[in-house]
Amino acid sequence: MSTATMPTVTTQLRDSIAVIYLNNTPINMGNAALRSDIAAALQDTSTNSAVTAVVIASALPHFYAGSDLVEFGGELHSPELPSVIATIEQLEIPVIAAMNGLVLGGGLEFALGCDIRIGDPSVQVGFPEVTLGMVPGAGGTVRTPRVTGIPTAIDLVASARRITADEALCVGILDEIVPASELLDRALTLAKSIRIKSRVIDRAVPPAAQEEIDAVIARVGRRARPNVLEAINLVQQAGVGNPHDALTNERRVFNRLRFSDEAKNLRYLFFARRAAAKALRSKANPLPVRTVGIAGAGTMGASLARTFADHGFSVVVFDRDPAATQRLAAQVDRVVPATDIAGLTDADLVIDAVFEDMAVKTSLLRELEPVLAPTAVIVSNTSYLDLTELSRALTHPERFAGLHFFNPPHRNPLVELIPTPTTNLATAATLSQFITRLGKVGIPAGLGDGFVANRVYADYRTQAEFLVEEGSSPTEVDRAMRALGMPIGPFAVADMSGLDIAWARRKRLAATRDPNQRYVAIADRLCEAGRLGQKTGAGWFLYPDGSRRAVPDPDVDTVITAERALKGIESHSIEPSEIQNRVLASMLCATAGLVDSGIAERPSDIDVAMTEGFAFPKELGGPVREMSSRPDSAIVAALAAVYASCPVTFAIAEPASRGVLPETVAHCLNEVREQN
Template sequence: MQTRAELHVSAHRTRLCRTRLHRNRLVRDGPGRGTRAGNFRRKRSRVTVRAHGSRIDRWARVVIVEIEETNGVAVLTIDNPPVNMGDTAMRTALAEALDKVAAQSGLVGVVLASAGTHFYAGSDISEFDRPMQAPQLPDVIARIENLGVPVVAALTGLALGGGLELALGCDLRIGDPTTIVGFPEVTLGILPGAGGTVRTARLVGVPSAIDLVGSARRVKADEALSLGLLDEVVPADVLLARAVERAATLGAKNRLVDRPAPVSDETAVEAARAAVSKRARPNVLAAVDVVCTGASLEGREALRRERALFDELRVTDEAANLRYLFFAKRRAAKAVRSRTPAPQISAIGVAGAGTMGAALAGAFAARGYEVIVFDSNRAALDRVADRSGITPTDSIADLGRADLIVDAVFEDMDVKKSLLREVEPHLDDTAVIVSNTSYLDLNEMASVLTVPGRFAGLHFFNPPDRNPLVEIIRTSTTDERTLAVLSAVVTRLGKTPIPAGIGDGFVANRVYADYRMQAEFLVEDGASPAEVDAALIELGFAIGPFAVADMSGLDIAWARRKRLADTRDPRQRYVDIADRLCEAGRLGKKTGAGWYDYPDGAKRGVVDPRVDAITEKARADAGVTARPVTGDEIRDRVLASMVCAAAGLVEAGVAQRASDIDVALTEGFAFPARLGGPVRALAQRDRAEVVSALEAAYRSCPVSFAIAEPAAAGEIPDTIEKILEAVR
């Protein structure tokens, strides 16, 4: 009798066998075409490795590398579902297959192919948290290079990271039109460590290698061919036949590691360096250096140095934190998927042609959607009229052609309710409606709809055409079909989604509000806005909270504070410096003055003595005596305040996981990703430091940060301990 795990494996193997026959069947259509049916001599064997499940798939798995000989060419077909991820089991199976092939006589060539959609989608980065197991990828590639016959890589789908490095270890690379290659390693705090920097520079030259390694961008088949990463691109149905043909006729080895790098123009090299170096993390700069220095070294020495730096970077805190965020994003994306199939969405209507609406319309149009923008303001419509793929209209009835309607009108409940009442009668029964509200109660909005199940929140962040974060907010009535639509749209937009529940500010803005509130407490206590911004830039932020507030406009937060004024606890500390700035007409960069002054439209603000005067008057009225505030205190109080907010959101169920909050803050608000997010960052501090930071936040306002009260007695609150433990 089979165990449950064995049944799972058996089912996988049945399905994969069909996939293999479908994708890798060779058909003899005429002279020069290979075949797996007909007169060609075939020998088939199989290398099978059983492995324990990864953190994604807990069942036992079987990794297969099938070896089939056709007229002197051994085809090694890699079968590690679902995406041919490079893990220990796969490397072991491939190494054993290569050893088996090396012992065969009479071979003239070898082909590496895939049984599935992807050649080799990348490495299992969860293995990087543990000591690397043999055989490591450089050992597998060495086996390829040491074979006495040429090896051709038949690429399909993704060949990323280790997958591209494996292909570069072959003597020739042929892809089909679905092929996508690239080196994502620098986004994970490391660099290509299996010859990626060395062989790429020798194949396409140093400037192109700097770009590929340093940018981490994905390159489609046509560009890969023009760069020289691929030697040919052929239709998918003849990919394997062509690879076998080339392997049979190459004759000689073509090891990239033995080549000298092409001579590069120094100006082009420096230009490539400069393009990558803008605000790049240290590991990215190190990767660029390895590309440049490796090109001038003997190949094996360059490989050794590359691997040594890879091993060094792999165990850094930064790399561990970036891996944590990688998996956190995957969990968040999975949480917003629906089991209900998503219908086809081709037209999107945007209600509101203001700054947010116009930017959203552009983002949708850029992804191939037909976009209809409604606004009663003709001047606003004129600003989007000349954009390709966007149809402006002042008739709300025209939104009836859309499959999805996005509310991007003014942030006012009555305005939004009025829009929903007016637009719904024009829509098909299957149309979905979403609101981009930042703070308002979506359940209350849904109450005016005849079909509330079609309604949800889809909260984008400024600027929506560039900011990757999106919150998908389910109301009490949102149905599964609506969720399926939103998940599909967000995926097509290339955004990073997190699930969020109903609550003021939902997830990201709620945490950011406490971050901003603590920053204002610090100013009232004695720090200047510039000192707070500088302290947080030192932590790793690209820009401080007061400069951000000026960019966004101080009137947005001011409107929220006024809306919540009647419900504010009178015992709660309230800093009114920002209110006084707004009352003085200082609404931020758009008015030329906010927390900073912007003379003559300056991009960066300058310290303005008038803000100092307003601040001093506010302190005096509040009875606060200014004192020196250190950078460490600023950073500790801000970080602890964000974690207090995070704990409250998880406890209330507005956020599903602490890791979702780390994703939200790093993706949407530029919290330094190298720290893993605010919760992860505090979780990595020692206990005494955590207690001290939480106590400082609590004492800044015992009402706002009541959740941290146990810290005043030297204890970490259970609710906070729970989320800290969840992200360690």
């Protein structure tokens, strides 16, 4: 046995079989170095007449986890991936891929260039490219339908979902599944027994009924992004004409799309999520969490229970109301109900999901701490309350922090981790790992009213109410924000969440509110009239007969007109572009204030929060990213309009009223602009 080693590749000769190990630490990410070393190893193999077959395997937990996204923003260095795959196909001897772990994007395209693909049970394959504004660019849309058929290939490419080894075998991507301990031996056995090439690119695309193809496309939906539709079209055309022409066309589309604004913004968000996740990590060892306790069996408690149970945790839910616990147990499987707080005794982590009231939560914490093990972590899901004050209810506040889930947590991926001044590193590490195990997108947040995400959203909502007070209707504001790309406008969101939540916050802050601060009382009047949103059938809009479809209500117009009259405001028409600009500028002001105060660590965290938690269009990259794409003169104009709407609320924008970009805002914009 002879061995040849390069920086990211090792080749061992086993009798007449060349085994090429990929070893680009830590996860075999495809980049110029790995591609170059693979190409060199293949070239060396091709010149050795004693070699009768090649096995490509991994020396790491993943076979080939995907391509390095950093490279996609500029010129790709030679050899590019299609060239490496072509080298595999041009070898006169068979090549077997022995796959393990992640095989995604370019990694899967690389594997499809091999003649045979076997894998162990850890294999996960998929094409994530459409989530990044692109299409597969190294044969994914051309080779995949040749092994799976067009309907399955459309599903895989357009959905970007990962599939397990079992499903990969079922659809034809894998030829065999073998135990991890036997993977290399089986690959060597195959290599010795097979003497002819079996190139995927030479295969015909299996016929499929048009009805089946149409059904898969219909599942993708009419609102699919343009790049998704292009990917579908490429798959459909894979079997038309010369396959090498199809490969060339796919690469052309890939290169065009990777330089699009959408792809740049989606890559920005990818790295922003990664930066936020890195910031959450602690050097301390996390405590084990097997059983999670929830205090409160209301809507939030039920959704949290479902989330935790779905991710393999044992769940106990405490509520003194037997009807509430029984109702929850009927809704969520694998949950143990408890009407005595002692039922939470064995929980490793307990989250409070009781009513958003300081006295209620403080009382719960005092009662809860004595029944728990000394190592149990306690967290509050409060949206606005002072966590430091809450921690004073505990004898051991070092094991307490905020873990703010966004509604509904079984669907909403965003979580804020908010340590208090007394939270220890072990607690922070435990909660960071907990977020990861839940598959959530976490961001760090500091102490402050609304923490990070809700603080930004509060300024968004405040500016929207200013616009209504000045002349827009709730329908016009919602329509303008939907035109920007939001799936739902701020007033429809408020109705869906319940107007009483924000109303309670306003009443709580009333005593400390600056008397010079502009205050819109329209929402208060709606709440006083019992219009609390969808749950009462009326809020900013009307929801007749229990419908969730918002219908404009003349009674709301009457309230708005009356409030304008009280303030002597003469309403005027406001263009959709002004609505969008002022809302975005308001969010930018909030971001600058949060970063300047240290409550948010970086402006990109706000873009992550708004895109993950509040459905801001990801293709725009988030509100800060969207504003950063504009000329400074346009940003100053928008900030000046926001400052004029309320100099107290948006004091940070004051320099804009003098034609100057505020320094704190410029800092945030420049930081985001550098992340290209």
